[in-house]
Amino acid sequence: xxxxxxxxxxxxxxxxxxxxxxxxxxxxxxxxxxxxxxxxxxxxxxxxxxxxxxxxxxxxxxxxxxxxxxxxxxxxxxxxxxxxxxxxxxxxxxxxxxxxxxxxxxxxxxxxxxxxxxxxxxxxxxxxxxxxxxxxxxxxxxxxxxxxxxxxxxxxxxxxxxxxxxxxxxxxxxxxxxxxxxxxxxxxxxxxxxxxxxxxxxxxxxxxxxxxxxxxxxxxxxxxxxxxxxxxxxxxxxxxxxxxxxxxxxxxxxxxxxxxxxxxxxxxx
Amino acid sequence: xxxxxxxxxxxxxxxxxxxxxxxxxxxxxxxxxxxxxxxxxxxxxxxxxxxxxxxxxxxxxxxxxxxxxxxxxxxxxxxxxxxxxxxxxxxxxxxxxx
Numbered sequence: 102x103x104x105x106x107x108x109x110x111x112x113x114x115x116x117x118x119x120x121x122x123x124x125x126x127x128x129x130x131x132x133x134x135x136x137x138x139x140x141x142x143x144x145x146x147x148x149x150x151x152x153x154x155x156x157x158x159x160x161x162x163x164x165x166x167x168x169x170x171x172x173x174x175x176x177x178x179x180x181x182x183x184x185x186x187x188x189x190x191x192x193x194x195x196x197x198x199x200x201x202x203x204x205x206x207x208x209x210x211x212x213x214x215x216x217x218x219x220x221x222x223x224x225x226x227x228x229x230x231x232x233x234x235x236x237x238x239x240x241x242x243x244x245x246x247x248x249x250x251x252x253x254x255x256x257x258x259x260x261x262x263x264x265x266x267x268x269x270x271x272x273x274x275x276x277x278x279x280x281x282x283x284x285x286x287x288x289x290x291x292x293x294x295x296x297x298x299x300x301x302x303x304x305x306x307x308x309x310x311x312x313x314x315x316x317x318x319x320x321x322x323x324x325x326x327x328x329x330x331x332x333x334x335x336x337x338x339x340x341x342x343x344x345x346x347x348x349x350x351x352x353x354x355x356x357x358x359x360x361x362x363x364x365x366x367x368x369x370x
Numbered sequence: 371x372x373x374x375x376x377x378x379x380x381x382x383x384x385x386x387x388x389x390x391x392x393x394x395x396x397x398x399x400x401x402x403x404x405x406x407x408x409x410x411x412x413x414x415x416x417x418x419x420x421x422x423x424x425x426x427x428x429x430x431x432x433x434x435x436x437x438x439x440x441x442x443x444x445x446x447x448x449x450x451x452x453x454x455x456x457x458x459x460x461x462x463x464x465x466x467x468x
Contacts (some may be wrong), residue, residue, distance in 0.1 A: 247387075248387050248390065248391055251391055251395070252391060252394060252395060252398070255395045255399070256398065257396065259399070289384070291381025291382075292383065292384045292385065293382065293383055293384055294384055295387050295388060295391075296382050296384065299384070299387075299388045303388070303391050303392060303395055
């Protein structure tokens with residue numbers, strides 16, 4: 102049984118690639134054979150965030166055009182068993198992704214026994230983003246507590262309900278999850294940031310998790326090692342919860358309330 | 371800003387964000403589903419403008435048409451600003467808008 106999961110948002114810079122890298126790594130750590138596909142043709146970055154940029158030989162578009170085999174294109178992660186990356190192409194040809202080609206690659210990945218196929222969507226609602234969501238069974242909508250991001254997420258929810266294989270073939274609707282990232286409980290407490298409750302009310306989809314604003318995200322992309330690998334950080338804990346919830350386990354939501362910090366905590370925080 | 375404004379409670383920016391979003395999100399949801407009403411607004415605006423232009427010199431930016439939801443009911447709001455200082459042309463009735 103394999104599941105295709107799109108990580109999407111509409112707006113850029115909200116944490117789609119970070120989330121793709123962490124969720125894929127977390128699922129593989131749980132023992133599932135997982136692949137993360139970068140759909141951002143022309144602006145590939147998932148390889149950098151996952152630290153395998155120097156091992157890219159062939160890419161997604163090469164496979165679609167039958168210029169390379171899927172087996173030789175997939176990059177196996179050196180840290181986590183069962184984890185693979187399918188890098189995007191750096192071509193400037195916008196029409197490089199066709200529904201037929203993408204569908205064929207996803208079918209082939211399913212035949213290879215991949216249990217989770219994570220599709221890292223590009224920003225926007227153009228072809229790349231449409232292709233990333235087209236074959237999805239589930240969607241994680243990454244949103245920042247900020248007006249433009251919430252509005253764009255709502256647009257994307259409309260597309261998920263209308264412009265996907267499931268919608269067009271009349272199947273069961275895509276299961277949607279909200280992931281609220283770059284959340285600052287302190288700003289929410291001061292009334293300077295939309296709260297979890299506000300965003301939930303506006304978008305009306307179930308909450309998968311809240312990722313706190315944290316330096317750990319930048320530090321992990323600097324290193325090319327997804328934050329979830331270093332369990333000491335709040336971001337890693339938050340993503341571990343997200344993966345557990347995604348797998349159907351019950352985890353209480355954290356990082357929503359402003360923790361009372363000690364004097365020294367505030368001094369060195 | 372006067373000295374006393376300092377003590378007056380101003381709305382928090384998060385509240386403003388939520389209010390603005392609830393309006394725009396509702397409007398865009400209605401617009402993306404044809405037949406729900408809001409898709410005719412641009413055309414209505416154009417046609418109203420054409421009618422008003424027969425009587426008054428007016429430009430597009432002085433006509434706003436919006437559809438808002440208050441609880442269970444929808445409010446169609448027309449806001450037309452007529453140019454100042456120009457007497458109505460003789461013989462043509464001046465339209466009045468509430």
